[in-house]
Amino acid sequence: MESGLAPGPKLIRFTPTFITNSLLFEVEITAETQRSPSYLFCLISLCSLRLCGDFTATVLRQKFPRRILCDVPKLFVKRLSMDKADIPFLTVAQLSELIKNRTVSPVEAVEAYLDRIDSLNGTLYAYLTVCREEALQAARESEQALDRAEYRGPMHGIPVAVKDQINTAGIRTTTGTPIFKDFVPGEDATVMANLKSAGAILLGKLNMTEFGTTSLSHAFDTARNPWDPSRFTGGSSSGSGGATAAFMCATSLGEDTGGSVRGPAAWCGLVGLRPTWGRVSRYGLRPGMWSMDTVGPISRTVEDCALTLQAIAGRDPNDSYTWDVPVPDYRGALNADVRGTKIGILKELLHTDMVDPEVRDAVSRAANSLAELGAEVEEVSIPLASHSNTISTILRVEAPTNYRDLIRNRLQEIEHDNRIAYLTWSITPALAYYKGLKLRALLREHVLEALNGVDVLLMPTMGVAAPKVEPDPVIDSIEKTNRNRAGMTTTFSLASSPAVSINCGFTSENLPIGLQIGGKPFAEQTVLNVAYAYEQNTDWHNRRPPIG
Numbered sequence: 001m002e003s004g005l006a007p008g009p010k011l012i013r014f015t016p017t018f019i020t021n022s023l024l025f026e027v028e029i030t031a032e033t034q035r036s037p038s039y040l041f042c043l044i045s046l047c048s049l050r051l052c053g054d055f056t057a058t059v060l061r062q063k064f065p066r067r068i069l070c071d072v073p074k075l076f077v078k079r080l081s082m083d084k085a086d087i088p089f090l091t092v093a094q095l096s097e098l099i100k101n102r103t104v105s106p107v108e109a110v111e112a113y114l115d116r117i118d119s120l121n122g123t124l125y126a127y128l129t130v131c132r133e134e135a136l137q138a139a140r141e142s143e144q145a146l147d148r149a150e151y152r153g154p155m156h157g158i159p160v161a162v163k164d165q166i167n168t169a170g171i172r173t174t175t176g177t178p179i180f181k182d183f184v185p186g187e188d189a190t191v192m193a194n195l196k197s198a199g200a201i202l203l204g205k206l207n208m209t210e211f212g213t214t215s216l217s218h219a220f221d222t223a224r225n226p227w228d229p230s231r232f233t234g235g236s237s238s239g240s241g242g243a244t245a246a247f248m249c250a251t252s253l254g255e256d257t258g259g260s261v262r263g264p265a266a267w268c269g270l271v272g273l274r275p276t277w278g279r280v281s282r283y284g285l286r287p288g289m290w291s292m293d294t295v296g297p298i299s300r301t302v303e304d305c306a307l308t309l310q311a312i313a314g315r316d317p318n319d320s321y322t323w324d325v326p327v328p329d330y331r332g333a334l335n336a337d338v339r340g341t342k343i344g345i346l347k348e349l350l351h352t353d354m355v356d357p358e359v360r361d362a363v364s365r366a367a368n369s370l371a372e373l374g375a376e377v378e379e380v381s382i383p384l385a386s387h388s389n390t391i392s393t394i395l396r397v398e399a400p401t402n403y404r405d406l407i408r409n410r411l412q413e414i415e416h417d418n419r420i421a422y423l424t425w426s427i428t429p430a431l432a433y434y435k436g437l438k439l440r441a442l443l444r445e446h447v448l449e450a451l452n453g454v455d456v457l458l459m460p461t462m463g464v465a466a467p468k469v470e471p472d473p474v475i476d477s478i479e480k481t482n483r484n485r486a487g488m489t490t491t492f493s494l495a496s497s498p499a500v501s502i503n504c505g506f507t508s509e510n511l512p513i514g515l516q517i518g519g520k521p522f523a524e525q526t527v528l529n530v531a532y533a534y535e536q537n538t539d540w541h542n543r544r545p546p547i548g
Contacts, residue, residue: 082103084108084111085115087112088113091301092251092301096156102146106138106140107143109157109250110139110201113159114135117204117248124224125223126223126248127204127239129164129174131204134202139159142156143157152198154307154331155308156198156199156200157199158199159249160201161202161204161205164207164239165236165285165288166189166253166295167192167286168192168202171202173286175208176208176209177211177415178413179414185284189283190318191280200311206243206254207222207223208239209235209238210418211286212288216235216469222238225245226246226545226547227466227510227545228466228509233268234260235260236255237255237263237264240254240298241264241268241298245268246547246548247544253296253308255288255295255296256272256293256294256295256296256489257293258493261501263462263514265502267465267511267514268512269545270300271297271531272297273501274498276323276498276522278321279323280296280312281314281319282295288395288402291394292493301535302528302532302535307330309524325522328525334528336533337374338529339375343375343376343378344377344380344450344456345367349460349491350459355460356464358508359463362504362506363459366458366515370533370534375530380454382446385443387443388443388490388491388494389490391436391490394436395425396433397425397432400422400425407423440494443491447491455519459488460488461515465513491518497518497521498519502514502515502535505540506543510546
């Protein structure tokens with residue numbers, strides 16, 4: 001039966017997805033609406049909801065001429081029900097608030113992620129080891145700590161996963177090789193210990209290419225890309241990219257030598273940060289290249305990346321290469337205002353035939369978007385940047401020195417491609433290494449000189465989108481890696497500077513494209529802020545891969 005009155009406001013489903021410090025309700029009304037039964041129902045509902053905890057409810061607008069905003073303060077926290085299957089789709093920041101306010105328990109969060117791992121790992125091969133019982137026990141202890149009012153901060157109860165290059169006490173660390181399939185460290189790497197101290201819960205160890213060297217993994221299956229499982233996630237932190245993109249962990253750690261955090265982030269549509277060399281401890285990290293290895297976060301949003309970095313950064317007496325530089329409040333200092341920020345587009349790494357036209361166009365559009373937000377964007381030149389594949393020369397000397405005993409005594413157990421590589425690299429002349437180091441020093445000088453005139457440098461993260469998973473000879477794989485990166489990620493590795501990759505669009509095949517933003521040493525906050533400004537004014541990060 002029609003009432004003849006304008007329809008009253010319609011409440012959408014209440015969901016604890018967006019968090020505020022008070023309950024904010026938006027109500028559209030007219031004089032007719034005030035006389036409708038549904039208007040009275042809305043007012044009663046709003047009063048009732050004062051008894052609930054932190055979450056936002058919105059009353060759908062119906063094109064009425066005016067509205068009232070009802071800001072209802074919290075009275076106390078009441079436990080809400082939430083579909084467990086929805087928990088993995090929350091950001092770290094959102095889940096953190098729900099755990100803090102006892103809306104979601106750490107046990108529920110861990111169980112939700114374990115369910116997702118069970119569902120998808122057989123397709124994506126993101127995890128090499130799942131710490132089911134350990135994670136559930138840690139979650140129960142995390143819940144008990146909350147009962148005692150011992151809240152550790154925003155990472156409390158957050159389910160995380162780390163690359164299987166990072167030592168974990170009592171849990172095997174394979175470094176992606178069957179040689180170490182039974183190796184169980186006696187203590188945590190510093191970054192793992194820091195995560196635990198911050199309250200995070202380890203879900204498991206993530207896939208990687210053997211020793212972090214080759215493009216694909218043959219011993220443990222190659223990690224697959226959630227955007228298209230026939231494609232690679234990127235190396236060598238391959239499982240970190242796949243697991244984070246598929247919502248199989250809240251955030252993850254990878255290790256970046258020449259781009260092993262930023263590459264998977266680019267190909268999986270994520271935020272991946274390589275910190276300044278020495279910003280994060282490497283104690284307990286199985287080495288790849290001692291002069292460039294660094295641990296970094298791979299997350300789904302810039303805010304989550306900042307939270308993860310906050311938990312792991314800082315001086316470590318066990319790593320003499322870490323710097324005694326104060327760690328800022330990365331999350332608290334996030335600022336989306338880039339007005340006046342000077343951004344340099346590195347033309348040698350954009351206008352090159354090594355960059356796919358779709359990638360070039362997406363990066364150019366991102367630069368234009370930042371300019372529209374008030375940034376001062378200009379092209380800059382670093383001619384030596386195109387020679388950043390000198391990292392391969394340094395790799396050929398430093399990598400084999402980490403595994404000399406294995407090369408001498410267990411060569412046949414190393415994957416075929418790596419076997420050839422390590423034997424070849426072991427005879428690299430010292431003169432080649434010396435020249436590589438000299439070129440690195442010169443390139444670093446040029447990068448820092450360019451950064452004197454701008455706040456950040458901008459370029460593609462990878463020259464192409466994620467390739468098909470195809471077994472290739474290692475030499476061909478290295479050439480492909482150099483071509484795909486086109487010196488982009490390695491530029492900042494050689495300069496020991498921070499760089500972040502953030503999603504800036506998709507190809508015609510619905511594959512993510514990465515935008516790389518690099519800055520001066522210890523300027524992580526600056527590169528995060530530029531990435532945050534771009535993220536907050538686009539919606540690429542809200543897209544989900546089709547799998548699961």
